[in-house]
Amino acid sequence: xxxxxxxxxxxxxxxxxxIAVLDIQEKILDVANTFDIVFWxxxxxxxxxxxxxxxxxxIDICLFNGAIRNSENEEIAxxxxxxxxxxxxxxxxxxxxxxxxxxxxxxxxxxxxxVYKESxxxxxxxxxxxxxHYNVQEGEIxxxxxxxxxxxxxxxxxxxxxxxxxxxxxxxxxxxIEYILSxxxxxxxxxxxxxGDKTCCDECPRERKEKKIKKFxxxxxxxxxxxxxxxxxxxxxxxxxxxxGCGALCVKANVPxxxxxxxxxxxxDQGSKMIxxxxxxxxxxxxxEIGQVLDTIADPIGTFYRFxxxxxxxxxxxxx
Amino acid sequence: MSFEPKIIxxxxxxxxxxxxxxxxxxxxxxxxNVRVIRTMCSGRVDPTFILKAFQLGADGVVVMxxxxxxxxxxxxxxxxxxxxxxxxRIIKDFGIEQERLRLxxxxxxxxxxxxxxxxxxxxxxxxxxxxxxxxxKVKLEKVxxx
Ligand code: SF4
Ligand code: SF4
Ligand code: SF4
Ligand code: FES
Numbered sequence: 001x002x003x004x005x006x007x008x009x010x011x012x013x014x015x016x017x018x019i020a021v022l023d024i025q026e027k028i029l030d031v032a033n034t035f036d037i038v039f040w041x042x043x044x045x046x047x048x049x050x051x052x053x054x055x056x057x058x059i060d061i062c063l064f065n066g067a068i069r070n071s072e073n074e075e076i077a078x079x080x081x082x083x084x085x086x087x088x089x090x091x092x093x094x095x096x097x098x099x100x101x102x103x104x105x106x107x108x109x110x111x112x113x114x115v116y117k118e119s120x121x122x123x124x125x126x127x128x129x130x131x132x133h134y135n136v137q138e139g140e141i142x143x144x145x146x147x148x149x150x151x152x153x154x155x156x157x158x159x160x161x162x163x164x165x166x167x168x169x170x171x172x173x174x175x176x177i178e179y180i181l182s183x184x185x186x187x188x189x190x191x192x193x194x195x196g197d198k199t200c201c202d203e204c205p206r207e208r209k210e211k212k213i214k215k216f217x218x219x220x221x222x223x224x225x226x227x228x229x230x231x232x233x234x235x236x237x238x239x240x241x242x243x244x245g246c247g248a249l250c251v252k253a254n255v256p257x258x259x260x261x262x263x264x265x266x267x268x269d270q271g272s273k274m275i276x277x278x279x280x281x282x283x284x285x286x287x288x289e290i291g292q293v294l295d296t297i298a299d300p301i302g303t304f305y306r307f308x309x310x311x312x313x314x315x316x317x318x319x320x
Numbered sequence: 321m322s323f324e325p326k327i328i329x330x331x332x333x334x335x336x337x338x339x340x341x342x343x344x345x346x347x348x349x350x351x352x353n354v355r356v357i358r359t360m361c362s363g364r365v366d367p368t369f370i371l372k373a374f375q376l377g378a379d380g381v382v383v384m385x386x387x388x389x390x391x392x393x394x395x396x397x398x399x400x401x402x403x404x405x406x407x408x409r410i411i412k413d414f415g416i417e418q419e420r421l422r423l424x425x426x427x428x429x430x431x432x433x434x435x436x437x438x439x440x441x442x443x444x445x446x447x448x449x450x451x452x453x454x455x456x457k458v459k460l461e462k463v464x465x466x
Contacts, residue, residue: 318415
């Protein structure tokens, strides 16, 4: 019997999702034995043209990580959609824009100016600035165009499934692969795979009491008690606004959840879920007092939408 | 064509909705720009509802509830008292004017205050103009009809 064909791709990605695939450890050999890996730029020497030559829908499963940030990301997303039976948005960036999505708080110009001119560590000798076309002796070079905004994969092509996490946890990746290989009927299109249907708090072993918070602390400002709920101690922990699935990994390491598994089920907007959760636990009963407590939260938008900004209701800052 | 602000008003059932009703019964004139959505308590107004209202094209959102201490569910409006300023900070970070979101306490006997709030808010939004955020392009007419 012919082996099912597997493709892996990275768009606007940090590479962590690729490492996560390797982190399934010796099981990677099972993957290599079970699948015919037909495209995996980070690990094997394939070219885009090899994919273009494939028949439509000839790839059985494509794990796509990274957000859509430039014209190349989008072009390959379309190509892989065309060639794949099942396209899976793999990891927070592909699912919801992820960390790159935070760029939606700045304009492209602000960003390019900072990186190529203004940042203290930049010495711009020739006022170099990225261009999409450049002439050299050998001919014209073309590089992809940076988009104004970061988009999740689903904004450019139809996505069959989502595997959340930054990066997805290896056990969860393996479970998904096993499930697909088992030949059981696949869940409805659009489902989230490799995660739970509760919140991170439901997987957290810490002891919770009634919360009454008068001041929020940043993690470096306080040494947290290892057994008590971090939020009870005034540390912003995204647990109540985050989907279960990782096993409360960070919290078990004494670090607050940053929300990488995305919004819990039936929640349209992770940030507003967090606002709702925090509003219930702030111990203040007048506008002045409330203002003072809110002042102790550093970077609310970047904290509550750290991974999901590009996927949220408003998606980006209005840059006028 | 002149700009008519589209405003969504979330009114708590026990106080503010009755206040709005009283304004009507007493024939106090108030701007027709507020589309009222009745909720059991101002504390039921999930921040998502408000963001969704803006996304669907509301130019302003006003949440009205019982005065502090008078909430039918005791603590509900204290939650609201924290949520709205919290959300105002967030919408500002998204590039939406904070003034487009407003919180008011209106009791069942304050029909006049209801009308005053509605009239003032409508004029304030008229000055701000239509919502401009790129994610808020859907026309509210399409959703609500008319
Ligand atoms: S989801 Fe996280 S690990 Fe994966 S590419 Fe994005 S930033 Fe990297
Ligand atoms: S808020 Fe954080 S620390 Fe507290 S129970 Fe939830 S996940 Fe655990
Ligand atoms: S605890 Fe939160 S941030 Fe950490 S892996 Fe789990 S979902 Fe992601
Ligand atoms: S019942 Fe009116 S604000 Fe709670």
